[in-house]
Amino acid sequence: MTAVMGLGTPVAIGSRPAFAAGAGQDVLQADHAFMQALGTSDKAAVRPLLDSDLIWTNWEGKTLDRTQVLEHLPPSTLGDAGSKSYTYDQIVTVRTDSGKLHVLRVWAKRPSGWRLLVYHEVKQAEKAGAGSPAPPVKECINPCKTVPYKPKNDTEAGVIKSWQALESAVTAGDAQAWAPHFADEFLVIRSSGTEPETKEDRIANLNRQKRAGTNGAPGQLAPDHTRMLTVGDAVVMSCRTLPHSGKPSQVTRVWIKRSGRWLMTVSVQTTIQAAAPVGEK
Structure with a gap:
């Protein structure tokens, strides 16, 4: 079941992605087309949907840019059945979960249409780690007081x-x-x-x-x-x-x-x- 969410309650819309009106319809169509193309390793169909600032992270934590993704298209790990989305004007987040594997897609509204800005996979642990955790660190300098990044605006x-x-x-x-x-x-x-x-x-x-x-x-x-x-x-x-x-x-x-x-x-x-x-x- 797929849920489309604005800023309020999720609405169930069926067993496969359906398309709401307006911007919601456009972005969900783009997401479905992307996931279908990724599933068939159709690089030509994937290419126009990727943003120039694309950040792609696989479940092993390896991060790629747009050029690297198109050089060697990563394999599909999930379809889009059961996806959940939130719309925030010009940004839409779409998440798909299957067992311990999760995929977040972040879509950005561009003049030419919706483009995939982030693709991020997470594979969670089957069970909590054994052993005692390390003692907590009580003082926080980075990031609480300073960070090694200068904001641009x-x-x-x-x-x-x-x-x-x-x-x-x-x-x-x-x-x-x-x-x-x-x-x-x-x-x-x-x-x-x-x-x-x-x-x-x-x-x-x-x-x-x-x-x-x-x-x-x-x-x-x-x-x-x-x-x-x-x-x-x-x-x-x-x-x-x-x-x-x-x-x-x-x-x-x-x-x-x-x-x-x-x-x-x-x-x-x-x-x-x-x-x-x-x-x-």
């Missing part, structure tokens, strides 16, 4: 300010301060997790960590791996995160401006399998 600066505030709340285990920075439909999907987490899930986890004293600083923003793409009143951030232990992750986040506030709507985080764990050479 006031829009990017506003997003980074919101991001720093929410990560400061994570460090403190302060769910009340964290929540205002997220849309109600927020979802985070990580390779290290076993299930996607909703906004309510994250609030419950922050409260649980605070009670247990296990709240701590998030991973750091890696230098020279950040891109911020503004489309209308939305910003897509692609970056690499360095955990305090373990392998780095390739991350896509989407922010929208709602009632004058920057709110994160989705975050997908894929462990880079080919990378060495932090601290190892």
Whole structure:
């Protein structure tokens, strides 16, 4: 079943992608055409649907640009049956889930039509990791106070300010301060997790960590791996995160401006399998 979502309640529209009126119809048609073409390795059909700023991340955390994708078209991992979408004016997010595999597509409205800006796969763990987690790091400098990225304009600066505030709340285990920075439909999907987490899930986890004293600083923003793409009143951030232990992750986040506030709507985080764990050479 596919769900099309605006800013409110999802509406079920059948067992395969159907097309709503207006912009919703156009972008879902583009997404369906893209997924069909990818499934048959039809490079000629895929090519015109890819944005010039395309960022493509596979489930192993390898990230490609448009040229690299068209040189060697990656294999299809999922179809588009059961996809869920959210429309934010000139940005539309479409997500497909199948078991532990998840694919986020972010479409941008361009003068020539809808173009695929982000394709990001996440394969989640079958079960939670064994063993005790490392002790939490209680001080957060990067990203809470400074980041190795210079915003290009006031829009990017506003997003980074919101991001720093929410990560400061994570460090403190302060769910009340964290929540205002997220849309109600927020979802985070990580390779290290076993299930996607909703906004309510994250609030419950922050409260649980605070009670247990296990709240701590998030991973750091890696230098020279950040891109911020503004489309209308939305910003897509692609970056690499360095955990305090373990392998780095390739991350896509989407922010929208709602009632004058920057709110994160989705975050997908894929462990880079080919990378060495932090601290190892």
